[in-house]
Amino acid sequence: MSKAAAKREQILDRLADFLLAEGLGAASLRPLAAAAGTSDRMLLYYFKDKDEILAGALERTAARLTAALEMSEITPRSRAQLEAEMLALAGSPVLWPYMCVWLEVAALAARGDPLCRAVGHRVALGFQAWIAARLAIDGPVARDAAALGLLRTVEGAIFLRSVGLG
Amino acid sequence: MSKAAAKREQILDRLADFLLAEGLGAASLRPLAAAAGTSDRMLLYYFKDKDEILAGALERTAARLTAALEMSEITPRSRAQLEAEMLALAGSPVLWPYMCVWLEVAALAARGDPLCRAVGHRVALGFQAWIAARLAIDGPVARDAAALGLLRTVEGAIFLRSVGLG
DNA sequence: CCATTTATGAAGCAGTCGCTACATAAACTC
DNA sequence: GAGTTTATGTAGCGACTGCTTCATAAATGG
Numbered sequence: 126m127s128k129a130a131a132k133r134e135q136i137l138d139r140l141a142d143f144l145l146a147e148g149l150g151a152a153s154l155r156p157l158a159a160a161a162g163t164s165d166r167m168l169l170y171y172f173k174d175k176d177e178i179l180a181g182a183l184e185r186t187a188a189r190l191t192a193a194l195e196m197s198e199i200t201p202r203s204r205a206q207l208e209a210e211m212l213a214l215a216g217s218p219v220l221w222p223y224m225c226v227w228l229e230v231a232a233l234a235a236r237g238d239p240l241c242r243a244v245g246h247r248v249a250l251g252f253q254a255w256i257a258a259r260l261a262i263d264g265p266v267a268r269d270a271a272a273l274g275l276l277r278t279v280e281g282a283i284f285l286r287s288v289g290l291g
Numbered sequence: 292m293s294k295a296a297a298k299r300e301q302i303l304d305r306l307a308d309f310l311l312a313e314g315l316g317a318a319s320l321r322p323l324a325a326a327a328g329t330s331d332r333m334l335l336y337y338f339k340d341k342d343e344i345l346a347g348a349l350e351r352t353a354a355r356l357t358a359a360l361e362m363s364e365i366t367p368r369s370r371a372q373l374e375a376e377m378l379a380l381a382g383s384p385v386l387w388p389y390m391c392v393w394l395e396v397a398a399l400a401a402r403g404d405p406l407c408r409a410v411g412h413r414v415a416l417g418f419q420a421w422i423a424a425r426l427a428i429d430g431p432v433a434r435d436a437a438a439l440g441l442l443r444t445v446e447g448a449i450f451l452r453s454v455g456l457g
Numbered sequence: 458c459c460a461t462t463t464a465t466g467a468a469g470c471a472g473t474c475g476c477t478a479c480a481t482a483a484a485c486t487c
Numbered sequence: 488g489a490g491t492t493t494a495t496g497t498a499g500c501g502a503c504t505g506c507t508t509c510a511t512a513a514a515t516g517g
Contacts, residue, residue, distance in 0.1 A: 129463085148402050154505060165505080167465065175505065228398040228450075235391040235453035236314050245454030253456075273457060280450035281443030284394075287401035288411030290419075291439060295493085320475060331475080333495065341475060 133171050133181075136161045140182035141189060145222040149229040152179065176240065183230070183244045190223045190248065194255050201261040204271055211256070211279050216286060224283045252276055299337050299347075302327045306348035307355060311388040315395040318345060342406060349396070349410045356389045356414065360421050367427040370437055377422070377445050382452060390449045418442055 143160035144152060154165040154175060161168065172178045199210055215224055227248060233241040257265075257272035285291040309326035310318060320331040320341060327334065338344045365376055381390055393414060399407040423431075423438035451457040 150399070150402065153503075155503085164466075166467085166507095169506065170464075225398075225401040228394070228401050231450050231453045232391075232394040232398040233316070234455070235394050236316060242455055246456060249451055249454050249456045274444075277444050277447030277451060277457065278440075279447065281445065281447030284397050284446040284450055285415055285443060287397045288415050289400070289408055290412060290415045291443070319473075321473080330496075332477090332497085335476065336494075 129171065136163065136168070136171060137181045137185045140178065141185040144182055144186050144226055148225060149179070149233070152182075154178075157182075180240055180244075183226075183240070186223065186226060187244060187248050187251075190220070191251055193220065193223075194252075199259050201259050203261060204275060207256065207259055208275055208278060211275070212282050215279055215283055225287070228283065228287055249276070252279075295337065302329065302334070302337060303347045303351045306344065307351040310348055310352050310392055314391060315345070315399070318348075320344075323348075346406055346410075349392075349406070352389065352392060353410060353414050353417075356386070357417055359386065359389075360418075365425050367425050369427060370441060373422065373425055374441055374444060377441070378448050381445055381449055391453070394449065394453055415442070418445075 139161040140157055143157060147156070147160075154168060157178065158165045158168045168178060172181065197214070199207070202210075214220055227245065230241045230245045230248075234245045253269070253272050253276050256275050257268050260268050260271055260275070262268040262271050282291055305327040306323055309323060313322070313326075320334060323344065324331045324334045334344060335341075338347065363380070365373070368376075380386055393411065396407045396411045396414075400411045419435070419438045419442050422441050423434050426434050426437055426441070428434040428437050448457055
């Protein structure tokens with residue numbers, strides 16, 4: 126990996142930290158640069174524009190979420206059991222910041238933002254697959270359908286938790 | 292009602308239109324003022340600051356949603372039937388803009404915004420009560436619990452729809 | 458060692474943000 | 488009709504936005 130690419134990787138890691146801590150709404154160039162230990166000038170030296178910066182940072186954030194989920198040792202079980210575990214997981218200190226970012230992504234996607242739509246869609250599909258792999262249900266069609274239903278429930282819980290309900 | 296209060300009411304109605312059409316993210320003073328047929332100068336003449344403006348506009352928006360829901364002629368029925376009707380309702384051209392605003396509110400609430408937390412909480416409780424009143428389930432405790440569960444599903448569906456899934 | 462590339466700071470641009478000071482016109486009160 | 492209150496435009500403030508220009512230092516390659 127070239128030196129420039131390595132620098133980009135390091136920056137993206139710190140930007141993901143920033144997104145998780147402060148959110149997309151706080152992600153303007155100067156704060157992002159400060160979090161990455163550099164300047165806005167250099168951010169736009171390593172990346173074409175803000176959109177490319179956010180795309181990279183969101184992708185990195187999503188990758189971390191995927192990795193965190195894959196590490197969980199949940200084995201296939203009933204829908205009710207999995208639902209309870211997922212609700213606890215989503216609300217846990219580790220994963221809740223990801224859920225907050227995801228909420229912001231969904232809100233922007235609903236307004237037509239193409240980057241957020243793409244990222245959000247990918248994360249949702251990944252989440253559904255993760256659930257399906259842990260649902261003890263016979264037949265892939267029924268399992269996928271059940272996974273989608275469970276995903277709806279979990280997303281709804283995140284939604285409601287964010288406004289202090291449930 | 293005083294003339295000033297009437298003017299405020301008219302402004303708030305137009306601001307609610309704006310929020311539904313453009314979203315909270317686009318709600319800076321000058322665009323809001325233009326949508327209300329006035330100037331930022333006058334907006335801050337009738338209201339103390341931007342926060343009071345948004346609080347009023349969000350309250351008006353929530354009131355409209357409540358009124359729209361109350362107009363529905365759905366009578367008590369099974370959970371599965373009500374779920375199907377609510378999913379169609381939430382995705383309908385009339386109500387979807389409200390859901391988009393609500394998503395933005397939830398995202399900001401998750402980041403600690405007190406106004407959005409309060410508004411979002413109130414809307415969620417209203418929604419839950421609306422569902423409970425239309426669920427054919429005996430016993431208020433079980434009915435409220437079922438309403439919360441159905442609300443989760445609907446919110447989750449909104450979440451997923453915003454990223455183009457489901 | 459010189460030339461080219463790569464990296465970085467300092468400054469600034471035009472635009473937007475929420476908000477305010479100053480002015481004045483219009484309406485109302487006595 | 489004088490005086491006070493209410494309503495409104497204009498202009499601007501300082502801070503922030505994404506981004507660029509100009510300069511230059513540092514590293515790299517011949």
